[in-house]
Amino acid sequence: MPHPRTPVARPVIAIAGIGIESSTFSPARTQAPAFHPSRGEEVLDRYPFLAPGEELREAAAWHGALVGKSLPGGTVTAAAFAELSDELIARLAELPSLDGLWYDIHGAMTVEGVDDAEAVLLERIRATVGPEVVVSTSMDLHGNVSRELAHRSDLITCYRMAPHEDHMETKERAVRNLVDLLVSGAPRPYKAWVPVPVLLAGEQTSTRIEPARSVYAAVDEVEALDGVTDAAIWVGYAWADEPRNRAAVVVTGPSREAVAAGAERLARGFWDSRKEFGFVAPxxxxxxxxxxxxxxxxxxxxxxxxxxxxxxxxxxxxxxxxxxxxxxxxxxxxxxxxxxxxxxxxxxxxxxxxxxxxxxxxxxxxxxxxxxxxxxxxxxxxxxxxxxxxxxxxxxxxxxxxxxxxxxxxxxxxxxxxxxxxxxxxxxxxxxxxxxxxxxxxxxxxxxxxxxxxxxxxxxxxxQDLVRLGHRRIRRPMFPFDPDMAEPDLSARLIAPSDEPLTGDDE
Structure with missing residues (x-):
């Protein structure tokens, strides 16, 4: 059973994250200034729901560490990632003892010489703030969710619309879930993670049209189930070439049975629809x-x-x-x-x-x-x-x-x-x-x-012709690269709360 937690009337929460969608198929390189990082109090100014007087602003003591978001672009240089990450960690280390951390990222950041950069950064964050701090991660649905990223996050969610008209709503949901967990003293949730071997462009998976409209409509239905806190489907990022690039589902909540069943339902819905996805326009x-x-x-x-x-x-x-x-x-x-x-x-x-x-x-x-x-x-x-x-x-x-x-x-x-x-x-x-x-x-x-x-x-x-781009490192078989591949294993991989050890592999 997850370890019980002590309720916190007004938790102390930090905000941190570096976000970009970066193509490994572009010769461009992204440098640190492109992220326009915010620091300290100016971090809170990025989010209308954390404006002075707003309910969530008053519900916690907020501390901005560093949040930087770049326009999508090429691979982030190792020097840029080191510069931003080091400053983010240094600023976290200067903060008072934390109860929670909101990790505001995109999820498709590729860094020179680094696989799964967001999980690597989160590992450093956890080493800095300590294992008891509860982490809520918010992402773009075109991000990538490795098992490591899901494990190191206590709560994790993403957009449910493409185009992303719900981007601020998603961030607010991630924050509200975090505050509610800390104030209630509820145990860290279970997470059911399912990698789905499908990699499609965003223009083929817009929620304006079917089948994505129905696939994503099921997210709200799963979230409404007893024992579920949040449900999310990631399409993944098609224009980078790392082992983590693929679709994924994560469902979080206090009931291991409910999150597993919900994740398997969403993963099956995405997989069964794979051949129906088409471009959003002629x-x-x-x-x-x-x-x-x-x-x-x-x-x-x-x-x-x-x-x-x-x-x-x-x-x-x-x-x-x-x-x-x-x-x-x-x-x-x-x-x-x-x-x-x-x-x-x-x-x-x-x-x-x-x-x-x-x-x-x-x-x-x-x-x-x-x-x-x-x-x-x-x-x-x-x-x-x-x-x-x-x-x-x-x-x-x-x-x-x-x-x-x-x-x-x-x-x-x-x-x-x-x-x-x-x-x-x-x-x-x-x-x-x-x-x-x-x-x-x-x-x-x-x-x-x-x-x-x-x-x-x-x-x-x-x-948009993904097959001709020349992916070499994604996990195969993968649709549409292997259109006649066998049925994958879509059973839920249950990830125990993050204060328990990581076991198993990333398959």
Whole structure:
């Protein structure tokens, strides 16, 4: 039986975590400044439910250690991981005695020379704060859950929606579960973990459509069972190549029978649906998508340039797609169909256009400084339409009109997910004929704005054709790499509370 705990009226809780979704198939490398780390009191400012006066804020004494979140990108350098981890641990060591810790991560961080980086960091955290501290982990559903990570977490949960419209709700749930456990004095929960040998892209597992909609609807049903505290399904991260990369289920709660049965139900539902998962939108080559957009009366018509999606881990500076757009004869004259293209980094191009000013005609070269495997740097001549400085991600943005294409150039890579990302640059996405965005599934504002939409299967570090990427280290057999594989063992691996020793393997 789990060890009983002493109730804590107002527990002392720390917040810590480093998060990124990092592709091993991108040549990019992620450095420490990309995480924009928050420290101390500013950590609490990240979470509306921990604002002064909020119930959860008053329920505990909160201490921010370090929380850093980067845009998705390439593998994190060993030096960056060491720098951030060492500071996080040092800050934890300076805090008063803790009752709990909220581990706020993504779950798909790949680090040079390190497998399962989040579990490695959590092991260091536990060694610092002591074995009695209760840890609640919150994650992205595109993260990876090894047995070690599940074991070292007392509570663990993830998003239930893709796109992640419930991201803050999930974090609040992780915190509430932690506070409730500490205040009640309940024993640490049992955890039932099931690895599911399926690895699919997020664009194939969106909860907007079936079967993911129904697969994830079952999570709420399992969570509602007596003896269950939380239930979660991780799709896993498809664009990294580690043994932990696969789908997984974890159900936590005081009843070992209930969590085991719930985990097996969710794992079976995911596995049985594996061949039904499809892309969330129609797909085609880039030329197919442009042909259809031009022929359609739907405006604006969105095209996802998926292979270099910076919010999935792409380098963001692949020029392959833009080169083909600018080569289309339909867009060579200013009077052609209006096209918005977001975006390509080119710091030198941005600096030159900014100096020239709005209205100037400039010739600049941008892109392919990081990922030049598919197309080299692209030289363009156009009119500077807009200049904007001070963006958190891009730093400086420039819009260059080349024919009828409005190309957004950035000093640093930036995702374009919101209408204001365009209107801030004096662009009208609702009035455009075609909007091309480096993205996979459309984020909610873009989805609501789009009259038509198609996903272009373009090359890059987050290529949607997973089989051709060349995974070498994932556990095999794995669907869809081994489509005719035998039935896997989907029985629950019961993980006793984390103050008991880890036994067994990671299979």
């Amino acid at each position: 797909t085609g080559t880039l030329d197919d998508c442009l042909d259809e957009a031009l022929a359609s009366a739907q405006r604006p018509y969105f095209v996802s340039d998926t292979g270099d999606n910076p919010t999935a881990g792409g380098a963001g500076d692949v020029t392959w797609g833009l080169a083909r757009v600018l080569a289309r004869p339909e867009f060579r004259d200013a009077g052609g169909p209006t096209v918005l293209y977001a975006s390509v980094p080119g710091p030198a191009a941005v600096a030159h256009a900014r100096r020239a000013g709005v209205g100037a005609t400039v010739t600049v070269t941008a892109g392919a400084e990081v990922d030049d495997r598919h197309e080299g740097p692209l030289t363009m001549t156009g009119v500077v339409h807009a200049v904007r400085e001070g963006d958190r991600d891009a730093e400086t943005e420039v819009v260059l009109r080349v024919g009828s294409v409005f190309v957004i150039l950035t000093a640093l890579r930036k995702p374009y997910h919101h209408e204001h990302d365009f209107t801030d640059l004096h662009l009208d996405p609702r009035g455009a004929d075609i909007v091309i965005v480096k993205i996979g599934y459309l984020e909610p504002e873009l989805f609501a704005m789009s009259a038509g939409w198609k996903m272009a299967l373009t090359p890059g570090g987050v290529d």
